Amino acid sequence: xxxHEYQARDILRRHGIPVPPGEVATTPxxxxxxxERFGGKVVVKAQVHAGGRGKAGGVKLAKSAAxxxxxxxxxxxxxxxxxxxxxxxVAPAAEIATESYVGIIVDRTSQRPVLMVSPxxxxxxxxxxxxxxEKIHRLAVDxxxxxxxxxxxxxxxxLYSDVKQARAAADIMQKLYGVVYAVGASLAEINPLVTxxxxxxxxxxxxxxxxDNELERRPEIAALRDVSSEAPEEVAARAAGLTxxxxxxxxxxxxxxxxxxxxxxxxxxxxxxxxxxFLDIGxxxxxxxxxxxxxxxxSDPRVKVILFNIFGGITRGDDVANGxxxxxxxxxxxxxxxxxxxxxxxxxxxxxxxxxxxxxxxDMDEAVKQAVA
Amino acid sequence: xxxxxxQSTRLVVQGxxxxxxxxxxxxxxxxxxxxxxxxxxxxxxxxxxxTIPVFNTVAQAVHETHANxxxxxxxxxxxxxxxxxxxxxxxxxxxCITEGIPVLDMTRVLPFVHERGARLIGPNCPGLISPGxxxxxxxxxxxxxxxxxxxxxxxxxxxxxxxxxxxxxxxxQSTCVGIGGDPLIGTNFIHCLAAFAADAETAxxxxxxxxxGTDEQRAAEFVKEKVKKPxxxxxxxxTAPPGRRMGHAGAIISGSSxxxxxxxxxxxxxxxxVMKRPADVVPLLQERL
Numbered sequence: 001x002x003x004h005e006y007q008a009r010d011i012l013r014r015h016g017i018p019v020p021p022g023e024v025a026t027t028p029x030x031x032x033x034x035x036e037r038f039g040g041k042v043v044v045k046a047q048v049h050a051g052g053r054g055k056a057g058g059v060k061l062a063k064s065a066a067x068x069x070x071x072x073x074x075x076x077x078x079x080x081x082x083x084x085x086x087x088x089x090v091a092p093a094a095e096i097a098t099e100s101y102v103g104i105i106v107d108r109t110s111q112r113p114v115l116m117v118s119p120x121x122x123x124x125x126x127x128x129x130x131x132x133x134e135k136i137h138r139l140a141v142d143x144x145x146x147x148x149x150x151x152x153x154x155x156x157x158x159l160y161s162d163v164k165q166a167r168a169a170a171d172i173m174q175k176l177y178g179v180v181y182a183v184g185a186s187l188a189e190i191n192p193l194v195t196x197x198x199x200x201x202x203x204x205x206x207x208x209x210x211x212d213n214e215l216e217r218r219p220e221i222a223a224l225r226d227v228s229s230e231a232p233e234e235v236a237a238r239a240a241g242l243t244x245x246x247x248x249x250x251x252x253x254x255x256x257x258x259x260x261x262x263x264x265x266x267x268x269x270x271x272x273x274x275x276x277x278f279l280d281i282g283x284x285x286x287x288x289x290x291x292x293x294x295x296x297x298x299s300d301p302r303v304k305v306i307l308f309n310i311f312g313g314i315t316r317g318d319d320v321a322n323g324x325x326x327x328x329x330x331x332x333x334x335x336x337x338x339x340x341x342x343x344x345x346x347x348x349x350x351x352x353x354x355x356x357x358x359x360x361x362x363d364m365d366e367a368v369k370q371a372v373a
Numbered sequence: 374x375x376x377x378x379x380q381s382t383r384l385v386v387q388g389x390x391x392x393x394x395x396x397x398x399x400x401x402x403x404x405x406x407x408x409x410x411x412x413x414x415x416x417x418x419x420x421x422x423x424t425i426p427v428f429n430t431v432a433q434a435v436h437e438t439h440a441n442x443x444x445x446x447x448x449x450x451x452x453x454x455x456x457x458x459x460x461x462x463x464x465x466x467x468x469c470i471t472e473g474i475p476v477l478d479m480t481r482v483l484p485f486v487h488e489r490g491a492r493l494i495g496p497n498c499p500g501l502i503s504p505g506x507x508x509x510x511x512x513x514x515x516x517x518x519x520x521x522x523x524x525x526x527x528x529x530x531x532x533x534x535x536x537x538x539x540x541x542x543x544x545x546q547s548t549c550v551g552i553g554g555d556p557l558i559g560t561n562f563i564h565c566l567a568a569f570a571a572d573a574e575t576a577x578x579x580x581x582x583x584x585x586g587t588d589e590q591r592a593a594e595f596v597k598e599k600v601k602k603p604x605x606x607x608x609x610x611x612t613a614p615p616g617r618r619m620g621h622a623g624a625i626i627s628g629s630s631x632x633x634x635x636x637x638x639x640x641x642x643x644x645x646x647v648m649k650r651p652a653d654v655v656p657l658l659q660e661r662l
Contacts, residue, residue: 106476108556108586111483143480181477213475217450247614258554259528259583262609266633267650269612278613311530311537313499313513314393343533344513364534365652 001210004047006089007224008206011183012190017175018168018202022091031072034090035065044071045089049229050081058085061093086228094204095197100159101125101136102173103189104180110140113180115147115173117155121192147177160195168201169193183221184214233296240292242281249274251371252297252306252335254290256281256315264309267364273372276303281315290323291330298334307371308339309364310349317341317349325356340367375503375548376523376568376575377466377494378442382507385410385431385440385464387447387455389421393470394446397511398425401444404508410434431462442466444500444509449473453482456493460486467559468509469495479557486559493559499529499551512536512549520545522658523569525562526581527554527588531609534651535581542655547575554583562592570600577603577658580645582636584610589636593643603661606640607648608633 003011006024013019021038024047025031035042042065046058053059058080062068072088079085101121107114118136120128128135137158141147152173156166172193180188187209194204215222227235237244243258247265251273255261258280265275277297281289297303310320320341327333341349341360350360361367384401388394389411398421402408410428411421417429428434431443443459445452445468452471459467467486474496486493494501500510505519516533518540526532532551539546550565552558562580569575578600582589589608596604611633641647646657 106480106556108588109591111557112480113477142484143477144484184475184477186476211476213449213473214477217475245614247612255530257528257530259526259531259581259609260534262583262611262613263531263534263607263651265613266609266611270650275612311533313511313530313533315530342537343516365650 001212001215001225002049003208003210003224004049004087004226004229005045005205005207006047006087008208009203011179011208012176012203012206015175015179015182017172018200019206020091020094020202020204022089025072025088025090026076026086028069028073028076031088031090032065032069035062035068038090038092040064040068041093042068042090043093044068044075045091046075046078046080046085047087047089047229048080048083048085050083053080056080082231083229094194094202096192096204097195097197097199099192099194100169101128101189101191102169102176102193103187103191104176104185105187107140112140112143113177115139115141115155115177117158117173119159125191141177147174149174159193160201162199165195165199165201172201172203179208183208184211184218185209186211233300236292236296237279241286241289242279242293242296244296245278246300247275247277249276250302250304252276252279252300252303253309254279254281254293254297254306255309256311256320260309260311264307264364264368267368268307268372271369271372273368276300281320287319287323287326290320291327294324294327294333295331298331303335305335305371306333306337307367308337308341309367310339310341310343312341312343312345312349315344317343317345318352321349321352324358325352328356338367338371340364375506376565376572377492377501377548377550378503378507378509380407380506382442382509383407383409383438383440384509385412385434385438385443387412387431387443387445387459389413389425389427390416390419391446395421397446400514401508404514406507406509409438409440431458431464435462435464440464442509443468445469445471447471452496453478456482456496457485460489460491460493465491467491467493468498468500469493469559470498470500470510471495472497474555476555476557479555483557483559492564494550495553495555495558497555498553498558499532501548501550503548504546510551512551516540517549518545520547521574521576522546523565523572523575523578524549524581525565525569525578526551527583528581528609529554531581531651535579535607535654538651538654539579544655544658547572556586561588563595566592566595566600566604570602575602577605577662579654579658580604580606582606582608584608584613584633584636585631587631590639593639593645596645597643603658604645605648605654605657605661606645607651607654608636608640
């Protein structure tokens with residue numbers, strides 16, 4: 001789960017990291033009122049879960065409260081990478097002297113949280129990483145001891161030659177490391193970490209991604225989820241316990257297991273088709289999940305055929321078959337359906353399907369060929 | 374021979390009285406696995422299916438039954454704790470089936486397990502099976518056949534698909550290992566490839582990877598340098614959308630190297646026969662054997 005910039009800034013502030021002021025507005029009038037409080041010269045930033053906000057016109061500088069209101073009017077309701085903007089952050093325009101990058105991510109290879117810092121911060125940090133990797137300094141932190149003071153200070157000096165600034169940055173890094181474990185973050189980054197005209201070090205923009213597996217034990221973080229900023233199908237899928245990602249094709253895919261789901265999408269492409277989605281109904285089977293999956297797929301007008309690929313393990317074939325039959329009683333499928341069903345309780349599942357007038361195939365390639373034809 | 378588990382495996386089931394634990398404990402016993410104990414705190418002294426002793430702690434189970442392997446079916450909220458407990462009790466091989474363990478928990482679990490000299494398989498994995506000998510986890514026994522192919526995979530049901538292809542074409546398996554799909558796992562491709570390379574009963578190896586991370590590329594390097602047996606590989610996710618990355622830091626860590634195309638190229642460069650689809654596994658193995 002991704003947090004909005006304003007939510008991430010709040011978390012950083014609560015953990016003692018210096019963050020410049022800023023408030024959230026949902027209407028142009030609110031934006032104007034906030035801008036007036038900050039003296040008129042502000043930046044208005046779209047709060048949306050998409051990168052490249054600036055390039056999309058979602059970040060605007062205003063010289064007056066009236067201009068802030070006009071910018072907010074333009075930004076609120078705009079669409080960035082398919083997501084509608086419902087909130088803007090209004091913050092005083094800062095006098096920036098330097099921009100750096102500080103980020104922490106859990107790294108697969110070292111199996112540790114890795115702290116990355118770069119004196120070349122700002123919007124193009126990915127380009128920095130690709131073109132001048134020597135400008136990125138990394139440290140794999142031993143989670144038993146945490147980020148040690150001397151390690152943080154050394155990285156602070158990678159950003160600033162001034163000892164006061166290096167120590168301030170080190171303090172921010174240690175606090176950011178604390179944030180990761182405190183909120184269950186899979187990613188926490190400050191970009192840019194700035195120095196202002198008077199030399200203070202501040203976190204100007206922040207991004208925090210939460211490991212979804214942490215949400216059950218952290219209700220206060222789960223409550224930060226902004227459903228209005230996510231694709232509606234994905235919200236519906238999550239509510240039903242499914243993993244769903246919308247794609248551009250016309251073959252709706254419903255599979256148990258992420259690996260098999262990806263392999264099924266690949267096979268659709270192999271035989272000349274285009275998958276309409278990634279959809280994993282997960283391990284434990286429940287007919288209601290299948291009903292929800294069919295409801296989501298049939299609501300997409302681009303879907304011309306629905307392909308089930310079920311290899312029963314924990315998932316039981318009869319549960320899936322019951323779900324398909326149940327769905328047809330609740331709403332029309334509208335498009336042809338091709339079902340491959342094998343594994344646990346396949347005989348029971350096939351019998352249920354045949355009684356309802358459906359056929360089931362045993363072979364994955366045959367099923368995909370039929371769906372694509 | 375086989376890898377990691379065989380007839381000498383003495384298994385303790387953590388969470389044996391739970392819904393998943395009890396179901397799969399029965400399946401494993403039916404398959405012939407030596408299930409010697411179960412653990413559920415508060416249910417010590419009971420007997421599972423009237424025969425298998427249940428203990429309050431793993432340490433008691435190990436002391437009383439000489440269990441050397443543990444399988445974990447407990448809920449995600451207590452699964453990290455269950456792994457700590459198994460490693461602390463002298464269990465040598467820990468298989469964690471549980472899905473949904475927070476990654477940050479694993480950053481603390483893995484060094485702990487390593488320091489105690491134990492091997493962890495998973496979490497979020499289907500476990501492993503040495504057909505005809507022993508099964509630990511949830512891989513359906515009826516789709517496997519004893520034989521000479523070693524299978525290692527990051528996936529669950531895709532592994533079943535590949536095993537099914539092998540078995541229906543008369544190609545049995547020495548051992549099939551599901552290493553799990555989480556970012557932080559205890560046993561990776563290289564560990565399994567090394568074990569298969571050293572196993573006299575394994576004639577060829579099938580490795581099934583996915584997009585994300587760079588484990589497959591490092592495994593390919595290992596195959597090139599150390600594995601003389603034929604290896605056939607598959608990478609799932611060729612059509613997966615490139616977006617969905619975890620902010621800038623994710624892109625910095627993985628660059629473009631997490632894509633299926635990059636991984637397939639790395640496999641091919643290392644002399645691994647690369648499948649385009651699961652059904653290619655049998656013909657490619659036939660070519661190489």
